[in-house]
Amino acid sequence: MVDFRLDEEQEALRVSVQEFAREQVAPVIAEHYENKTFPYDVIRQMGKMGLFGLPFPEEFGGMGGDYFALCVALEELARVDSSVAVTLEAAVSLGAMPIHRYGTPEQKEQWLPRLTSGEALAAFGLTEPGTGSDAAGTKTRAVYDEATDEWVINGSKAFITNSGTDITCLVTVMAVTGTNPDGSKELSTIIVPSGTPGFTVAPGYSKVGWCASDTHELAFDDVCVPAANLLGERGRGFAQFLRILDEGRIAIAALSVGLAQGCVDESVRYAGQREAFGQPIGTYQAVQFMIADMEMRAHIARLGYYDAAARMLAGEDFKRHAAIAKLNASNAAMENSRWATQVHGGYGFMNESAVGRFYRDAKILEVGEGTSEVQRMLIARGLGL
Numbered sequence: 288m289v290d291f292r293l294d295e296e297q298e299a300l301r302v303s304v305q306e307f308a309r310e311q312v313a314p315v316i317a318e319h320y321e322n323k324t325f326p327y328d329v330i331r332q333m334g335k336m337g338l339f340g341l342p343f344p345e346e347f348g349g350m351g352g353d354y355f356a357l358c359v360a361l362e363e364l365a366r367v368d369s370s371v372a373v374t375l376e377a378a379v380s381l382g383a384m385p386i387h388r389y390g391t392p393e394q395k396e397q398w399l400p401r402l403t404s405g406e407a408l409a410a411f412g413l414t415e416p417g418t419g420s421d422a423a424g425t426k427t428r429a430v431y432d433e434a435t436d437e438w439v440i441n442g443s444k445a446f447i448t449n450s451g452t453d454i455t456c457l458v459t460v461m462a463v464t465g466t467n468p469d470g471s472k473e474l475s476t477i478i479v480p481s482g483t484p485g486f487t488v489a490p491g492y493s494k495v496g497w498c499a500s501d502t503h504e505l506a507f508d509d510v511c512v513p514a515a516n517l518l519g520e521r522g523r524g525f526a527q528f529l530r531i532l533d534e535g536r537i538a539i540a541a542l543s544v545g546l547a548q549g550c551v552d553e554s555v556r557y558a559g560q561r562e563a564f565g566q567p568i569g570t571y572q573a574v575q576f577m578i579a580d581m582e583m584r585a586h587i588a589r590l591g592y593y594d595a596a597a598r599m600l601a602g603e604d605f606k607r608h609a610a611i612a613k614l615n616a617s618n619a620a621m622e623n624s625r626w627a628t629q630v631h632g633g634y635g636f637m638n639e640s641a642v643g644r645f646y647r648d649a650k651i652l653e654v655g656e657g658t659s660e661v662q663r664m665l666i667a668r669g670l671g672l
Contacts, residue, residue: 291593297359298540300352307336308367316368317639319499323491325452326499329371331611334405338375343387347399354534355596358541362589365545366552367641370499372542377448378402380535382409385459389519389527394478398457407456410443412479412505413528414593418561419658422474422528424460427507429462429477430516436464437465438477438517440485440510451488451503455481458505461524474524478516496647533606535656536613540592542653543616546645547585550627553579553641557631568630571621576628584619591615607669616653616663626647 293301312329319326333339341356343349350356357379365372383402386394386409401407418424427442440462444450450458457480465473479486489504519527555578558569568574591612598605612614627642628635635642 291590293359300356301359301363303336304338304363305366307332308364308371312371313367313641314365317447317644318369320370321498321638323498325494325501326371327453330405330408330454333371333375339378339383339405339586341564342379343383343399343403343558347387347395348403348595349399353594353600354537357599358538358596361538361541362545362548365542366549368499368544368644369546370497372545373497374408374449374500376535376538376542377410378405378408379600380461380538381411381531382449384534385411385518385531386478388530389476389523391515393515394518395628398478401456407454408449408452409456410447410448410450410458411531412447412458412460414444414446416443416445416504416543422525423472425461425463425472426476427460427462429460429464429475431464432511435511436514437511438462438514440477440479440507440512442507444505446492446502447505448502450498450505450507451491454502455501457481458486459518460507461528464521464524466520473522474528475521475525476518476524477512478518479507479510479512483510483512496644496649496651498644498647504557521538522534531590532656533609534599536609536662537592537595537605539652539656540588540595540609540612541614543613543620543649544585544588544592546620546649546652547581547588547616547623550642550645551578551581551585553645554581554630557634561632574630577630581623581626584623588612588616588619607666610657610662610665610669613657614659614666617649617659620645620649 292424337350338360340349341352342354345351361372366417386398402409429440432439442666455479460479463472467473478571485508487506492502558574561568593606595605595608595612624646628646631642637643
């Protein structure tokens with residue numbers, strides 16, 4: 288019989304992250320969110336806990352766990368705050384994971400120990416101002432200079448998480464490096480260390496949500512990096528990107544479930560305290576049914592990402608199931624944030640309230656790492672349509 292319960296080690300991780308989120312993140316995150324500041328102290332503590340190294344081998348400073356362990360941590364963090372959760376998600380699945388999956392021994396030795404410890408963050412430069420879901424439309428170019436044995440990169444990237452913090456050490460850039468025999472663009476990924484001449488980080492965006500996370504537009508003006516900074520095989524950048532995003536969708540699903548469950552947590556608490564017409568609002572069936580539906584959505588979405596993660600770790604084809612998990616969980620987060628705000632009434636419309644932040648944070652979950660429309664397209668393809 289299938290058992291979806293966490294084992295002893297996984298439950299211990301969940302509890303430790305839950306306690307950290309409630310005791311260390313919750314008291315400070317509202318101020319960071321309001322002031323749009325990056326929570327360096329929180330990130331430093333997460334590094335000491337080993338959260339950035341969860342799915343990586345011990346030889347590179349990791350915890351020797353797996354991708355599901357990362358998802359468990361993301362869910363618990365997002366029950367309190369999504370800015371902190373997405374910082375971890377992007378740092379691991381988009382920042383360090385490409386180097387772990389496709390890097391040379393030298394690249395892994397150079398970068399992974401700092402990334403797995405949380406001492407440094409990495410970002411993945413995929414999206415461009417004119418290309419989002421259509422990654423094949425990439426315009427950033429990298430030309431190999433035989434005389435200097437370097438790649439010369441020109442172009443720009445948009446909406447790149449973790450790209451401009453004081454501890455960001457690199458951005459992996461997707462670029463056109465030539466033309467394939469069929470006339471399509473040859474896409475490759477290249478590591479660009481922070482501070483490289485010609486690499487410019489624009490001021491942070493003014494965002495609707497995720498206000499305590501770091502997001503920037505990037506520009507590359509004749510940026511020169513050694514040929515050895517090519518990540519993986521030349522021309523395999525698009526395939527690498529697809530694999531990384533498939534995994535990342537499971538992580539975003541876990542984050543979405545955390546937000547959806549956080550809406551339940553806050554609503555149950557508030558419904559027990561807030562009184563109307565002489566009794567707690569939680570005694571009224573209308574409010575009970577709202578919260579019951581929220582719990583249902585969170586529970587079903589959790590089972591979805593558990594299933595997708597299990598298939599991934601078993602070495603099975605998980606693309607369709609990752610898309611299902613991400614689509615359903617982001618829907619659950621959006622719906623739950625709406626109804627949690629309704630339960631809280633006017634207080635839910637205040638930025639100081641957790642559900643106010645949840646409401647603002649939920650929408651991007653239907654966009655980032657593949658829009659809901661892209662997920663439906665992937666599901667349909669997986670069915671042979």
